[in-house]
Amino acid sequence: MGxxxxxxxxxxxxxxxxxxxxxxxxxxxxxxxxxSFASALVLLCVLSGVKALRYLLFSxxxxxxxxxxxxxxxxEGATVLLYINGNxxxxxxxxxxxxxxxxxxxxxxxxxxxxxxxxxxKIMFLFAKVSPSLSLLFSMxxxxxxxxxxxxxxxxxxxxxxxxxxxxxxxRIKRGLTVIYAxxxxxxxxxxxxxDSMKCRGYGLPGRTxxxxxxxxxxxxxxxxxxxxxxxxxxxxxGTGAVRSAYFPLFxxxxxxxxxxxxxxxxxxxxxxxxxxxxxxxxxxxxxxSRI
Amino acid sequence: MKRLLPLIxxxxxxxxxxxxxxxxxxSDTVPEEGQASCTVTxxxxxxxxxxxxxxxxxxxxxxxxGIILPECVAAIDEGDTVFDLLADVTRKNGIxxxxxxxxxxxxxxxxxxxxxxxxxxxxxSGWMFSVNGEFPTxxxxxxxxxxxxxxxxxxxxxxxxDIGNIYGEE
Numbered sequence: 001m002g003x004x005x006x007x008x009x010x011x012x013x014x015x016x017x018x019x020x021x022x023x024x025x026x027x028x029x030x031x032x033x034x035x036s037f038a039s040a041l042v043l044l045c046v047l048s049g050v051k052a053l054r055y056l057l058f059s060x061x062x063x064x065x066x067x068x069x070x071x072x073x074x075x076e077g078a079t080v081l082l083y084i085n086g087n088x089x090x091x092x093x094x095x096x097x098x099x100x101x102x103x104x105x106x107x108x109x110x111x112x113x114x115x116x117x118x119x120x121x122k123i124m125f126l127f128a129k130v131s132p133s134l135s136l137l138f139s140m141x142x143x144x145x146x147x148x149x150x151x152x153x154x155x156x157x158x159x160x161x162x163x164x165x166x167x168x169x170x171x172r173i174k175r176g177l178t179v180i181y182a183x184x185x186x187x188x189x190x191x192x193x194x195x196d197s198m199k200c201r202g203y204g205l206p207g208r209t210x211x212x213x214x215x216x217x218x219x220x221x222x223x224x225x226x227x228x229x230x231x232x233x234x235x236x237x238x239g240t241g242a243v244r245s246a247y248f249p250l251f252x253x254x255x256x257x258x259x260x261x262x263x264x265x266x267x268x269x270x271x272x273x274x275x276x277x278x279x280x281x282x283x284x285x286x287x288x289x290s291r292i
Numbered sequence: 293m294k295r296l297l298p299l300i301x302x303x304x305x306x307x308x309x310x311x312x313x314x315x316x317x318x319s320d321t322v323p324e325e326g327q328a329s330c331t332v333t334x335x336x337x338x339x340x341x342x343x344x345x346x347x348x349x350x351x352x353x354x355x356x357x358g359i360i361l362p363e364c365v366a367a368i369d370e371g372d373t374v375f376d377l378l379a380d381v382t383r384k385n386g387i388x389x390x391x392x393x394x395x396x397x398x399x400x401x402x403x404x405x406x407x408x409x410x411x412x413x414x415x416x417s418g419w420m421f422s423v424n425g426e427f428p429t430x431x432x433x434x435x436x437x438x439x440x441x442x443x444x445x446x447x448x449x450x451x452x453x454d455i456g457n458i459y460g461e462e
Contacts, residue, residue: 075390078353078407083312086379088388246349249407 002047002116004281005274009220010122012227013274017114019231020271024106029243031254031264033102039271040109046278047116055109063101070097076248096247125212148187155182223273230270237263314386323367328439330368332381334361336408336447338454345414345449353407360406361385368437374421375400375433378445400433408447416451427457 005013024036037059044052070093077090120139127135156179166175202208237243242259246252323329337358339346346354366381375391382389382405390409392401402419403409410418421432422444428435437443446455 076404076407076409078388080314080386080388082314083383084309085393086310087390088314090388249350249353 001049001282002278004277005047006117008223008274008277009214009216010118010126011216012220012224013117013122014126015224016227016274017110017118019227021107021110021114023234023267024103024110027238027243028245028247029238029255029260030099030245031260032238032243032267033099033106035264035268036271037102037106037109039268039275040106040113042272043113043275044109044116046275047113052112055105055112059102059105062105063098066101066104067094067097070094070100077251078249092248092251095251099247121212122214124210125214128210148183151186152179152183155179155186223277227270227273230266230273234263234266234270237266314383323365327367328370329365330377330437330439330441330443331363332361332366332377332443332445333359333363334378334382334387334405334445335359336406338447338449339408339413341454342413342417342449345417347412350408350412360408361387368439372437373433374423374435374437374443375402375431377437377443378402378405378421378432398433399431402432402445405445405447413447413449417447417449418451419445420448420452420455420457421445422455422457425456427452 020036020040024033024040027033027036041052041055044055071089074093074096075087075090077088077092079091080088081091081094082089120142123142124135124139127138156175159175159178163175166172198204237259240259242257243255243263245255335358336354339354340358343351343354361381364381366377368377379389379391381387387406389405390403392403393399394401404412405419420427422428423435423437424442448455448457452458
């Protein structure tokens, strides 16, 4: 699943993620945050299967930790629960901490979706014109860590096959140093190879063009238009202050006015565009398959 | 054992904390016969003149007459400071109070009383206190009280000018 979203034009996907992440970070409404959290989780499930639900398990301790840290440093609020070292622990501060923890987890889940969809090829395509060296650097950094980890594992296994598992702390430190030494040598060699290879292929020469498979189709245009209209409408509705929640000195609760409900609906529709695309594609596919 | 280390560390930190539940309004502060006592008031009348500068979220918590704690008599012990007295009366009257403690400098800074914080009403606003009409130039936990002192804890919007604490006046 997820092909329908993956084949969209990189600009469309990038704008979608930018909107999601910015909205999740700036909106003060718990309902909008909950909608964003749920939508991010649904999209991640669509993209990488039900195992994405393990993020729910991570979220619980993260939210509790954020609430605990916030109450330790922020004592504002009208509802005093108890006093620790003379300073009040308030209900508002607990709520605010939990909301911040949820913001954190929501953004993490959106970025998990982001890394599934925005491959380094797409990032190169988006930003190569703006800053070729920066986007080249960015995509090299992105693959640097997994590459080095993989190399280190290879070297480690080769060492273990030749010399066995090291015994004791001293042996382990010695083995670690051997692995790092080999890893450094290999990395130097690879860097020199990469530089040679890039020079041979004419990197940095004037008139060199890059080929990309991305084409802005009618579907991309339609999705982008719907997305921009929904974003503008949701931003305008949120701008009226209908969904704003105050946390201090008293938590103002969840807004349920007509404008607020309209905002929540538009926001939910906006965030679920990719998931809806993928599911539609899936339904269409199984329908066509069933007719064969 | 390794896994227990963080748990032990947390327990160790928690042991240094005193935890108390908020009690209802009680009259423990009323002095007994022969015990030393002070009069205390907490006021934020200056906010009423500067409502346009006030944080909009805080409008509802400002009392209409600007008096958070009307003048009352409170018992003090030997060596009690203004901070001890303030902590005592706010706790016993169910008034919120947050302070920032820096043990290295033996300093306790009152950030907010009754959810009204420093800088909530303009950038020159905050809490100040006077003892018998004088504004000490040191912190509230450095001023020791004696029997019969009159303590006023006042919110200023102009760095003290509007509550009679004028710099440079002899």
